[in-house]
Amino acid sequence: MTAPPTPPQGYVFDNDSPHSARHHASLEEALDPLTLGHLREAGVAPGMDCLEVGAGAGSVARGLLRLVGPGGTVTATDVKPGRIAPEPGLTVLAHDVVTDPLPEAGYDVVVARLVLQHLPERQAVLRRLVRALRPGGLLQVDEFDAGHEPCLLVPSPADARLYERFTAAKSALMRAGGGDPTWGRRAPAALREAGLTGLRIRPHVLLRAPGTPALGLQLHHLDHLAPRLLDGGFTAAELDRLHAMMRDPEFAAATGVLYSVQGRRPLRTPAADGTPAAARATPRENDPSPEAT
Template identity: 35%
Template sequence: MMRTDGYLLDNRQAGVEQRFDASATLFDPTTFRHLERFGIGSGWRCWEVGAGGTSVVSWLAKKVGPTGRVIATDIDTSWVASAARPPIQVRVHDVGVEQPPGDGFDLVHARLVLVHVSDREQALRSMIKALRPGGRLLVEDADPALQPLLCLDEYGPEQQLANRLRQGLRSLLGERGADLGYGRKLPRLLREAGLRGVEADAYFPVTSPACAALESATIRQIREQLVTAGLATHQDIDRHLANVASGSMDLATAPMISAWGRKG
């Protein structure tokens, strides 16, 4: 995952592996469904932006085979480095600042990345520049402002506490430059950038064990920031984590909007 200065969910923090695993469980099927529609196959050259974990790059590597190439980039490559074997190449790279790590890509993909990048416009230009004519771009990002709740059915104190902490998370993200309404802008931004055949859809998990695992990992990572900012107490957070662990609450995530298009 790329980050702005002071990125809230740093890859070096404890619990990041649980967050990667939960995100993969939740979002990989949607990502892979879109990539399959593009006809990805042997020999494709792919750039995975802000790779974070290994699930997507490993899937891409199987699809493109030994004649293909998968460039996996991130500011922090500590987690994806374990996948660095042909056809995967791992590079430290900041998509919002640096030039693309090559050109002529058949596919460029970023998931839950650009919402956190300070120069999102530059990052998007860089990704499109790296495509070959006819190459595909798939950008998938959250839109927490579109659906701001953790518990859609706020019927009791446990759900009210959960939603208060989710509001705290949104406040912290906003303070660090995240665009909490970025996902909905993607179709327009891709069209304005000159891509053809732009389409988009959204995936909106309402409840699942992976949602609970993601929430637990996220809250543990931002505990100190929530307390320092006066958004919650340690007692609030302990109570919420116990509620999540009980399995008795329906926990949602922000919608992930997937937008794709073709370079003319």
């Protein structure tokens, strides 16, 4: 008897897919104002050296470049960086954040948006990202918790059930690959466990209604995952109905919660007795001011 094949581990989507351009455009439109706004508020400023891992099409990296000006640097990495358009001042690298080396204490700012929740090795990756920060440096992780993505307005109860089956199937595909669709809610504790202090946590929920980028993202996911949804028991008619439902002017749903979490690498290194710096430092969590230990 042969064992069932192991599903591919890691990222469920693929930057080489024809749906990927729309995926990244929707992410940029839906989330860049939040992501870049939080980085600006945290004091990301001219002259800083920044790293974005799993940069997708690089919109956040380009935004960082504008914040750090000609005196700063931005490196954008991805396992498939082909969608990151070159730009003066932007270094683009093919890099697997799980296995490829990162410079120790090389950056003032590190950003990872919607990457870690896809990776089974997320906690180890987080520790590597912390080591890539200079003392006092800032890590920002933006991740969804897809545990509750309610349907708000749908044409019929049957449509509501179909939409809920779709969101549940999406989460199941992510889990099968070792991802955690609800990791956003665990990100603050994970950052603290990785040794960061002065945590700032901001939850956001977006509307999925026709014309919104958050619904564009959902339609992209439907197209991108269609072959696997069909393998998993959806019929072509059900996928067509999902399309039609989400294009209905009356349709409305909410995203899960996007947690944007920031923390800083302590200025002091852990004590020789092994006490983690996070346990010794006493920043007020959710304090908007940068931590000073």
